Amino acid sequence: MSESNTQFENRKRDHIRIALDPRSQTEGQTGLDSIELVHEALPDLNFKEVDISTSFSFSKQSFSLSSPIFISSMTAGHEHGREINQALARLSDRRQILMGVGSQRRELNDTNAAEEWTLVRKAAPKARLLGNIGIAQLIKTPLDDIRRLVNATEAVALFVHVNPLQEALQPEGTTEFKNSLQAIENLVKFAEVPVIVKEVGCGFSVSTLKRLEGTGIAAVDVAGKGGTHWGRVEGYRSEETTMLYQVAQTFANWGISTVESLRNAKAAGVTYEVWASGGVRTGLDVAKLCALGAKKVGIAKPFLEAALQGDDALENLLNRLETELKIALFCTGSGNLAELADKKVVR
Template sequence: MNESNSQFEQRKRDHIRIALDPRSQTDGQNGLDSIELIHEALPEMDFKEVDISTSFVFNGDAIPLSSPIFISSMTAGHEKGREINEALARLSDRRQILMGVGSQRRELEDSNAAEEWARVRKQAPKAKLLGNIGIAQLIKSPIDKVRRLVDSTEAVALFIHLNPLQEALQPEGTRDFKNGLNAIENLVKMVNVPVIVKEVGCGFSKETLKRLEGTGIFAVDVSGKGGTHWGRVEGYRSQESEMLYKVAQTFSNWGISTVQSMLNAKEARVPFEIWASGGVRNGLEIGKLCALGAAKVGVAKPFLEAALNGDGALEELLNKLELELKITMFCTGSRTLKDLQTKRVTQ
């Protein structure tokens, strides 16, 4: 279904408003409450030695990062989205963390939409941005248009988001996912940045992860159930009397949890990096996911809420997350993130 610019902007405003509604959250379903790290009473280190720095390495080039925390993709393409992205990009610039941009779908048909990123880049020239396009749009779009999405953001990588439930429940949804695997494989061959495949909150099965094995992708962000549930968000965009609202209630807890998705990835033994997101709310949960094998961990809703309150709130949030991660590492006897990944977890 074709949308006008005003309809697109209204949809994106709806997404922000409803995503912040507690009814759209699958709190407690990410599985992280069941994961326990083993306490080390005698760490044999100075807390100052704990190092949460990491890097983003592709084809031999390494981008240094202050931590494994990244800002998960949220919104783009409307005035409020621009303000949010500018604030988040400034944080990425100042603190050298990765930032996923919101869907760049609008740019495929409206070249003026790329101006948003020119404004962002003026304020945050050193931000480490990750471009973003949906699989349904990738399937239908010429590769040169997709390349322009990378160019417009000066992205260091490109997210391909998979969202079948969201598209099925969205009134304007694009529901043709046929040939998606081929589209991903072709894209990897045609762009000069790493491609990261991500869900939007419903996770990954072992079988799907295995199907992605031969595509040449750089990473998968499992983005499991446990945070903002886009099936719920789309349902709440419809009126209670409408069919999509009623059907969305049936699927309100659909998905594979963040923890189960991570366990699926470990069992699948895939050759690409595994990133994690989905209901991550604090640095202890980030530490648990790193211990489960996540190379990077995404946080969305807390950053969205903080961005609405300005740069100071964003700095405070990131400081809190990083301190919590450092304490997690100190109390497990882990000097580095690599050490943390060797620690035993119980479930």
């Protein structure tokens, strides 16, 4: 039985509420605490020369970004989510950072849901948005409908999120994942924007990253364990006496850490870009992941918390993150992100 609009909105409200609950965080499991950047006591540059800008360049499109930091996908398709997305999109517009939108699943069955992006674009016409659809929906949806989602957001790329644990623990979950790889390949051939595959907090193994190599995707966001754990989130949506709640406790620490997932990409020798997210909380975290090879670094929970407070809180957060990133570069003697990636990282 398909999910009604009311049930969908209730689920999304649950997701926001529970995602902010400390119990849903796999804190301390990113692997970032084991990474140190080598301190340079005599950097041969001035702080004002440090450049954290980067670009988004795939196929025929290319544009500048203020930093590798991007707003990870969070929520969409309900009234409260619209306010959050408009605030985040305004930040993307002002500061020219990428923003992943929440799942566009609802738009497949409710064309009125696309109105959310009309309002977002009115508030933030220059926002750099990344569309978002789940692999379970991609498998069974005509590609013309997927293109409609991209057009609705005027997206510069499309995230395909892969989330087997979340779907298995979600009461309304869709667990038909067979033919996933073929669906991704078909989308890449059909899509007019880059396709980026992302997990939602359980990371990637070497073998999975290798399997994605021949699909033609532009990037993978490894989205490892260490931040919001969507297995925990779905578990806490169920009553404590139910089986799904109890099963979710069994899988509360399931996944591959953010750092290990990033290292797996290096071991796999992939040619597509590798992005990273999952438990990123500071600009120093961003620097560590960039030094390990990430081209873009996503942050979700801190941006969600700030968005609930307003534009000033979002500006303050991004200012802090980018300042911390600049200091990390300065104190490793790195003038830019490319130089940082060449610096020695010690455990």
